[in-house]
Amino acid sequence: MSVVRTVAYFTFAAILIGGFFTDVEARRKVLQGRRTITREYYSQSVLPPWAKLLLIGIAILFGAAIVYGILWKFLINDLQ
Structure with a gap:
């Protein structure tokens, strides 16, 4: 992409x-x-406030998963 x-x-x-x-x-x-x-x-x-918090939490988890995947690909796989 x-x-x-x-x-x-x-x-x-x-x-x-x-x-x-x-x-x-x-x-x-x-x-x-x-x-x-x-x-x-x-x-x-x-959106009510609880829905805003839910969307923000999901976005943070999704962002953390992307960062984890990038670190896994470039750091962990290079060491093995």
Whole structure:
């Protein structure tokens, strides 16, 4: 697999997963007569927090497996 294809897949996956993590907090000042009222708007993300933690945990395990495979191929097999 070429480096360009790998980078393209990684970028696509990052954009896809980044779409699930859209916690937004916004403030807007509303003028009412002489007083200024601050309103806060909160937008919840698509995934609940436990699902975010599960995805992060799976990604860490997958990344560790890839690093293990690379180390096994280049370090352990060279010693034998």
